[in-house]
Amino acid sequence: MTAAVIRGDARALPLPDASVDLVVTSPPYFSLRDYGYAGQIGSESTPGEWLEALWACTAEWVRVLKPEGSLFVNLGDKYDSGTTAPRINPGTVKDGQGQGWHQGTPRVSLGQPKSLLGLPWRYAIGCMDRLGLILRAEVIWAKPNGLPESVTDRVRRAHEQVFHFTRQPRYYAAVDEIREPSGEYKTPGQGWIAKHSCPSDGNRVGRQQLATQNPLGKLPGSVWEIPSAPLQVPARLGVDHFAAFPPALVRPIVLGWSPPGVCTACAQGRRPVSAGEVYPTQKTHNGYTRGALFDRQYGFSEVPHRKVTTITGYACACGKEAMLNESVYRPERHISGPPSGGLPPTRPAIVLDPFGGTGTTALVASAYGRHAITVDLSAAYCRLAAWRVNDPGERARARAMPKPPPVPDGMEPLFTM
Numbered sequence: 001m002t003a004a005v006i007r008g009d010a011r012a013l014p015l016p017d018a019s020v021d022l023v024v025t026s027p028p029y030f031s032l033r034d035y036g037y038a039g040q041i042g043s044e045s046t047p048g049e050w051l052e053a054l055w056a057c058t059a060e061w062v063r064v065l066k067p068e069g070s071l072f073v074n075l076g077d078k079y080d081s082g083t084t085a086p087r088i089n090p091g092t093v094k095d096g097q098g099q100g101w102h103q104g105t106p107r108v109s110l111g112q113p114k115s116l117l118g119l120p121w122r123y124a125i126g127c128m129d130r131l132g133l134i135l136r137a138e139v140i141w142a143k144p145n146g147l148p149e150s151v152t153d154r155v156r157r158a159h160e161q162v163f164h165f166t167r168q169p170r171y172y173a174a175v176d177e178i179r180e181p182s183g184e185y186k187t188p189g190q191g192w193i194a195k196h197s198c199p200s201d202g203n204r205v206g207r208q209q210l211a212t213q214n215p216l217g218k219l220p221g222s223v224w225e226i227p228s229a230p231l232q233v234p235a236r237l238g239v240d241h242f243a244a245f246p247p248a249l250v251r252p253i254v255l256g257w258s259p260p261g262v263c264t265a266c267a268q269g270r271r272p273v274s275a276g277e278v279y280p281t282q283k284t285h286n287g288y289t290r291g292a293l294f295d296r297q298y299g300f301s302e303v304p305h306r307k308v309t310t311i312t313g314y315a316c317a318c319g320k321e322a323m324l325n326e327s328v329y330r331p332e333r334h335i336s337g338p339p340s341g342g343l344p345p346t347r348p349a350i351v352l353d354p355f356g357g358t359g360t361t362a363l364v365a366s367a368y369g370r371h372a373i374t375v376d377l378s379a380a381y382c383r384l385a386a387w388r389v390n391d392p393g394e395r396a397r398a399r400a401m402p403k404p405p406p407v408p409d410g411m412e413p414l415f416t417m
Contacts, residue, residue, distance in 0.1 A: 002348075002366060002371055002372070003359075003362040003363070003365070003366040003371070003372040003373070003374065003385075003389035003390075004371075004372070004373045004374070005356070005359070005362070005374050005382050005385045005386045005389070006373065006374070006375045006376075006382075007375075007376065007377065007378075007379055007382045008375045008376075008377070009375075009377060010025075010027070010041070010057045010060065010061075010354035010355055010375060010377075011053075011056055011057050011060055012060065013060055013061075013063075013064055013352075013354060013375060015064045015352070015373070016064070017063055017064065018063075018064070018065070018066045018067065019064055019066070019350065020064045020065050020066060020069060020350050020351070020352045020373070021066055021069050021172070021258045021259065021262065021269065021349040021350050021351065021370075022069055022070055022071075022072075022253070022254065022257055022258040022349065022350075022351045022352070022365075022370075023061050023064075023065055023069070023070070023071045023072065023351075023352045023353070023354065024072045024250055024253050024254070024351065024352075024353055024361045024365075025061075025072070025073060025074070025352075025353045025354050025355045025356075025361065026073070026074035026075070026245055026355060026357070027041060027042075027054055027057065027073065027075065027355045028040065028041050028042030028355065029042060029075065029076045029078065029119075030042055030044070030047055030050040030078055030117075030119055031043075031044075031050075031078065040377065041053050041054065041057070041355075047078075047117055047119060047122075050119075051119070051122055051123055051126060054123055055123070055126050055127070055130055055131065057354065058071075058073075058127055058131060058133075059131055060354075061352070061354055062131060062133065062167065064352065065167060066167075067167050067168050067171075068167075068168070068170070068171045068172045068268075068269070069166075069167065069171065069172065070136075070164060070165070070166050070171055070172070070173075070257040070258075071133070071164070071165040071166070072162055072163070072164055072165075072253050072257070073123075073162070073163050073165070074141065074160060074161070074162045074245070074249070075119065075120040075123060075160065075161055075163070076120070076160040076161075077116055077117060077118065077119050077120055077157070077160075077161075078116075078117050078119060079114060079115065079116055079117065080112055080113055080114060080115045080116075080117060081113070120160075120161040120163070121161075123163075124138070124161075124163050127163075127165055133165040133166070133167065134165060134166045134167070134168070134169065135163060135164070135165055136164045136165065136166055137163075137164040137222060138161055138162070138163055138164075138222065139161070139162040139163075139164065139222055139223075139224055140159050140160075140161065140162075140222060140223045140224065141159055141160045141161070141162055141224055141226060141249060142158060142159045142223055142224065142225040142226070143158050143159060143160070143225075143226070143227060143228055144158075144225055144227050145227040145228055146158035146159075146228070162224075162249070162253075164257075172257065172258070172259060172268075172269045172271075173256065173257055174255070174256055174257070174259065174269075174271050174272050175219060175220075175256050176216050176272045176274060176311060177255045177256055177272060177311070178220055178252040178255050178256040179214065179216045179217030179218060179219060179220070180217050180218050180219075180220055181217050181218075182214075182217050182218050215309035216274060216309050216310075216311070220252060224249065224252075226246055226248045226249050227246065228244070228246055229244055229245075229246035229247060229248070230244070231244040231358060233358075233384060233387075234387065237380070237383050237384055237387060238380065239380045239381065239383065239384045244357075244358050244360060245357065245358065245360035245361065246360070247360055247363065247364050247397065247398045247400075250360055250361050250364040250365075251364050251368075251398075254351060254361075254364055254365050254368055254370065255368065258349045258351050258365070258370055259271070259314075259349045260314060260346075260349070260368075260369055261314065261346030261347065261348065261349070261369075262346055262347050262348070262349050263316045263317075263318055263343075263344055263346055264344050264345055264346060264347055265318050265344035266316055266317045266318050266344075268316040268317055268318075269316065269349060270314035270315060270316045270346060271314060271315065271316065272311045272313075272314055273311065273312055273313050273314060273315050274309050274310065274311050274312060275309065275310065275312045315343075318343055318344055348369060348370050348371040349370045349371070350370065350371050350372075350373065351365035351370045351371070351372050351373070352372075352373045352374075352375070353372075353373070353374045353375065354375045355375070355376065356374030356375050356376040356381065356382075356385050357376060357381050357385070358381065358384050358385060358388060359374050359381075359384060359385025359386070359388040359389055360388075360398075361374060362374035362385060362388075362389050363385075363388050363389050363394055363395065363398045364398045366389055366395075367395045367398040367399050368399070372389065374389075
């Protein structure tokens, strides 16, 4: 799909009310980096001023967000340095937009030297109290390749927060798109074991534990271990960036909380529809069926089959009758015209990043069939984002799925998702 690159202010977006399906962004952190132009968010003299600026931005994002949309905001924290003496904080962008903090960044002091400021949570609580947003989740972005720190009396910080806000209790979500394998493995000679779901006493394992697992897989947890992604920028663009947003962090958000298509008739996002198919139970290497092994070891009755469930299509309120005729919308159909089964055509969902930076959100969203809008005050970052969303190599990397976790030695997967 397409991507629009706009040079503009996150506090005054050139977009109509309730026009965006999903907002995904990472605002500049407080007193961290000079991006080379005056008036930049993050250059405020106090954390309170920075928070006020972010809440003003967020109110603007809520204005353009649809009532059923979601807002994801990534933020990092900061320590109180215990002094207000300025320090030099070099910029990363050279686009001739004026001076940034040319006399040095003021250090932060709130009266408690060495204290973590708790800025992400201060922001999140303000979004609830001031803007009336619903905080649906806090995702921990764990960085296995985080930068080293020269401290000797505390742990190294290797994570950031990603907050999920909504405007109303009921909103668009398609978590079936991002479910993970349930973790069932078979161990040779020991029968079928449900990893992460068996109590220590194997005789107390109930079939109900397996039956309650969603056949499409388990929900993603609240801790996402994703390494920072290096970004190789062509020298002709004249842009350096030290903290590129990794596509792997944006991908599940785009797939899980923005529709693959928005119905032109009912204006609802199409949600995944799943169906199951029954297969005979396969035998293990020693000749016993899964059910027989469970009956022999744990007192279970035989299970003569297993059900494999997959996403077969997508439907909205207009598709209920069509679904009964087994003719649901499939995303590949709307490319060439209206889908079969009488369903109206769709238009792409709109994904916005008001602090677009290098354009990672727009890159991932457009690579997965959404219409992306990336906004940034920096002309240099707009040039970089325009390059990324149109570069074939970057688009291919945006769709590159991470490798699944290795199966433990001596085990083999029971189901594949």
